[in-house]
Amino acid sequence: MEDGLTMSNKPLNILFIKDNLLDIEVFKKLLLKEGLLFDLKCVENETEFLSAVTHSPDVILSTWSITEFSGLRVLQLLKELDLEIPLINISSNNSDEIAVEALQKGAFDHLIIDQSERLGQAIRNTIQLVKINNQRLRGEEELIFLTAALNAAANAILITDINGTIEWVNPAFSEMTGYEKEESLGKNPRDLVKSNKQDPEYYKHLWQTILGGNVWRGELINQRKNGQLYIENQTITPVRNSSGNISHFIAIKQDITEQKQTIDTFKKLSRVIEQTTEIVFITDLEGVIEYVNPAFESLTGFSKDEAIGKTPRILKSGVFSAVEYENLWKTILAGNVLQGVVPNRKKNGDLYYQDSIISHLRDKQGRITHFVLTGKDITSRMKTEEESKNRLAMLEAVNQISNSLRVSKTLDEMLPILLDEILGLLHESLGEIRLYNSLKDELNVVVTRGYEIAGESISLPPQKSGEGIAGYVLESNEPYISSEYHTDKRLSELIRNQIPSGIGGVTVPIHSTTSIIGTITISFSSPRQINDSEIKLLSTLSDIAGNAIQRTSLKQQTEQQLQQLTSLREIDNVILSSFDLKISLEAILSQVKTQLGVDAADILIFDPISQTLNFSVGRGFNTNAIEQTKLRL
CATH class of the missing domain: 3.40.50.2300 (Response regulator)
Incomplete structure (x- = not known):
C-alpha cells in the first residue's frame, strides 16, 4: 500500500x-x-x-x-x-x-x-x-532471516568495528577457532588466532586495502585455541554507514587446511606421475583417454594431443583376439583390477609388450568413474625370455634329433627320421631333404613329406648348382626364404604350376666339415612366417644332420670296403683250394651277388674259337633259359 x-x-x-x-x-x-x-x-x-x-x-x-x-x-x-x-x-x-x-x-x-x-x-x-x-x-523478517543465515553458514563470519574489535561472530567461527562467542566479543582477531607465521608486511597490506575501502582476499595461517595451526581463505569487506564512512568490517573465513593438504598431495602425486618411467593414462567409462603422462608419449610415440580424446585402440597390435579384449572389459567393468601383459603397437608400428595394471577411480558414492592404466615396457625382458625359451627348445631339439640319429645305421634310415623330427619341432608337415651328387653336380631329392596333390606326389627333379631354390642355397651357402612358391622366379615354371598358391618355405644348407652336402627345405602355408629364431634352429639342426650324414656315409663306405676285402679273401681261398673252374666261378658269383645286392647274376666265358660268350654259372634266375645264352662278338 x-x-x-x-x-x-x-x-x-x-x-x-x-x-x-x-x-x-x-x-x-x-x-x-x-x-x-x-x-x-x-x-x-x-x-x-x-x-x-x-x-x-x-x-x-x-x-x-x-x-x-x-x-x-x-x-x-x-x-x-x-x-x-x-x-x-x-x-x-x-x-x-x-x-x-x-x-x-x-x-x-x-x-x-x-x-x-x-x-x-x-x-x-x-x-x-x-x-x-x-x-x-x-x-x-529480513533481519531475522539474515541472522539465521549467517548463524547457519558453513563459513566462519565475524563483524568488527573500524578498529578491528569483534562485535559479532557466528557458530562456525567458534567451531573453526575453538573460541566461544563470549570469548571473542570485544577482542581483536590478532589476540585470538594470530600465529606469527606471516610477515608483518602482509598484515600491513591487508589493513591498507580495507581502510582504503577495498575488499581484501587472501590466505592466512592462523592458530586455533588449542594451538593447532590452520590455513584459512578470508574475504574482508568494508561496511559504510549512512554518512558513507567505513564503520565496520565483515570477514568471511573458510578453513582450507585439508584442501591445501589435498592439493599439496595431489601436486606431489602429479610430479611422481609426470616423472615416472612407467606409463600412465586415464580413460572415462567408455575408454576415451583423458590424460597421458610423458612416459606414455615417449614409449608409444603418440603425443598428448594425439592421444587425448581417442581410445586405447590406437595401440591395438592385432596380437590379442577379440575374445581376449572382451574378457578384459568384462573384468574391469565388474570392478576388478586387471593385471597382465598386453602386446601393443607404437605409432611407428613397432610391437612392444607392456606389463599393465588396470584399476579404477571411484566417486564418493563408490561408483566407478574412470579407469587408470599403469604399465612398464617389458619388451626387452620378453625378448630375453623368448631367446632363453628358444635356446632351451633348441637344446632339447638338438638332443632329441641327436638321439634319433644315433640309432640310425644307414642314410635310408636316418634321413626320414631327421625330416620327421624337424617338421615336428616346427609344427609343420611339408618338407624335403636333398643330397649333393658331386659327380653330376646336382641336388637330388632323397626324402619328402606332404608333397602330394590329389594323393599323388609332386615330381621334384634334380637341381644343378645355382638353379632353383635349392641350387641357389648350394651356391650362396645362405638360407633362403620364399614367402610364396607360386610366384617365386627362382623356381621353374613347371614346378610353380604344380604348387598351390599360399605356400612358402625356407631352405637351409647342410654342411659337412669341409663342404655343403645338401639342403633341407621346410614349407608352410600363409599367413605363417618363419622367424629368425626358427631359422637359427633349423640351421643348427642342419649342421648336426650334416655331421651325422657324413659320419654315416663314411661308416657305410668303410663297411662296404671291409665287405669287399672279405669277399676277395674268400674268393682267393676257393681258387687256391680247388682247381675246379666251376667251383671258383660259383664262389665269385656268390660274392658279386651279395656285394651288389642283386637278385640274380651269371658268368659268361669267352670261347676264342667260336668268338662267343657262353653261359658258365648263374644264380637267382627263375628259368634255365639263361643257360642257353651265347653271345657272338
Whole structure:
C-alpha cells in the first residue's frame, strides 16, 4: 500500500460498514472534497462483509456501536481470518473510553462524527501507517532471516568495528577457532588466532586495502585455541554507514587446511606421475583417454594431443583376439583390477609388450568413474625370455634329433627320421631333404613329406648348382626364404604350376666339415612366417644332420670296403683250394651277388674259337633259359 495511490489513477478500495448513524453520501462528498480517488462498497451484515473482504479492501470504515455487527465484530473477524486490513472507527460519542477501547482492540484511528472533515486525512494517515508498519515487518523478517543465515553458514563470519574489535561472530567461527562467542566479543582477531607465521608486511597490506575501502582476499595461517595451526581463505569487506564512512568490517573465513593438504598431495602425486618411467593414462567409462603422462608419449610415440580424446585402440597390435579384449572389459567393468601383459603397437608400428595394471577411480558414492592404466615396457625382458625359451627348445631339439640319429645305421634310415623330427619341432608337415651328387653336380631329392596333390606326389627333379631354390642355397651357402612358391622366379615354371598358391618355405644348407652336402627345405602355408629364431634352429639342426650324414656315409663306405676285402679273401681261398673252374666261378658269383645286392647274376666265358660268350654259372634266375645264352662278338 502506498500513499501515492490517492494521487494516482488507481482508486482506493474502501469498505463501508453501513449504519444508521452514518450518512454514506456525506462521506463520499468529504472524500471527493479531499481529492481522493476511491471505490466505495457498502455492506450491512456479517455475511456481506465476509464476501466483500475477499477482495482485499485498502481500508474499512465502521462504527463502534452496540449493534450486533459493529466495528468490534469486524476486528474479531479480521483476526479470525488472519487479515491485516486497517479499520477506522467512527463514533457519535465523544468518549475517551470508546476511543481507547477501539484502539486497544486494533483500530488504526478513531473519529467522532462531528470531526468528519478529518476523514480524508485520517485515511491518508492510516494508509501511510500501514506502509510504515509493513516496511518495519519486512525489515524485521529480513533481519531475522539474515541472522539465521549467517548463524547457519558453513563459513566462519565475524563483524568488527573500524578498529578491528569483534562485535559479532557466528557458530562456525567458534567451531573453526575453538573460541566461544563470549570469548571473542570485544577482542581483536590478532589476540585470538594470530600465529606469527606471516610477515608483518602482509598484515600491513591487508589493513591498507580495507581502510582504503577495498575488499581484501587472501590466505592466512592462523592458530586455533588449542594451538593447532590452520590455513584459512578470508574475504574482508568494508561496511559504510549512512554518512558513507567505513564503520565496520565483515570477514568471511573458510578453513582450507585439508584442501591445501589435498592439493599439496595431489601436486606431489602429479610430479611422481609426470616423472615416472612407467606409463600412465586415464580413460572415462567408455575408454576415451583423458590424460597421458610423458612416459606414455615417449614409449608409444603418440603425443598428448594425439592421444587425448581417442581410445586405447590406437595401440591395438592385432596380437590379442577379440575374445581376449572382451574378457578384459568384462573384468574391469565388474570392478576388478586387471593385471597382465598386453602386446601393443607404437605409432611407428613397432610391437612392444607392456606389463599393465588396470584399476579404477571411484566417486564418493563408490561408483566407478574412470579407469587408470599403469604399465612398464617389458619388451626387452620378453625378448630375453623368448631367446632363453628358444635356446632351451633348441637344446632339447638338438638332443632329441641327436638321439634319433644315433640309432640310425644307414642314410635310408636316418634321413626320414631327421625330416620327421624337424617338421615336428616346427609344427609343420611339408618338407624335403636333398643330397649333393658331386659327380653330376646336382641336388637330388632323397626324402619328402606332404608333397602330394590329389594323393599323388609332386615330381621334384634334380637341381644343378645355382638353379632353383635349392641350387641357389648350394651356391650362396645362405638360407633362403620364399614367402610364396607360386610366384617365386627362382623356381621353374613347371614346378610353380604344380604348387598351390599360399605356400612358402625356407631352405637351409647342410654342411659337412669341409663342404655343403645338401639342403633341407621346410614349407608352410600363409599367413605363417618363419622367424629368425626358427631359422637359427633349423640351421643348427642342419649342421648336426650334416655331421651325422657324413659320419654315416663314411661308416657305410668303410663297411662296404671291409665287405669287399672279405669277399676277395674268400674268393682267393676257393681258387687256391680247388682247381675246379666251376667251383671258383660259383664262389665269385656268390660274392658279386651279395656285394651288389642283386637278385640274380651269371658268368659268361669267352670261347676264342667260336668268338662267343657262353653261359658258365648263374644264380637267382627263375628259368634255365639263361643257360642257353651265347653271345657272338
